[in-house]
Amino acid sequence: MMNTMQLYEISQWGCALYLGVLAILDWKTKKIPLGLIVIGMVFGCGFQLIYKELPFLLVVTGGAVGLVFLAVSKVTEEAFGYGDSMVIGVLGIYLGFWNLLSMLVLTFILAAMTAMFVLTKQKFHRKSVLPFVPFLACSYILILLTGGF
DSSP: OOOHHHHHHHHHHHHHHHHHHHHHHHHHHSOOOHHHHHHHHHHHHHHHHHHOOSOHHHHHHHHHHHHHHHHHHHHTTTSSOHHHHHHHHHHHHHHOHHHHHHHHHHHHHHHHHHHHHHHHHSSOOTTOOOOSHHHHHHHHHHHHHTTOO
């Protein structure tokens, strides 16, 4: 029988796989299917109900970060996509507020570095679109590989 730590590690790599699938879809189609977002929310909520490691307030505020990003999506007329915002909400439920914020810092650093690179080296311009979920996936996996969370 598996212990709690083994289940936790399996769930972390399951989340990495989930983000990998979403990253590929975002990269290829610039869209994230709502059904996959719902699956992520169910997984995140189920994980929190079973694992019960994070205080409820951190789970709720982590999910609320996604709502803040949804507002940003609305105000910017989807310059930052609704799907990206919903994935952030899913991650907030799964990771909790503080872990999500740490991950978002790394995510925005990776996205900014990539944007600077493509602006200087390729035929991108300020209005070009870079999918955001691949950066979420990369930062999640980097943190996971370095012992974070």
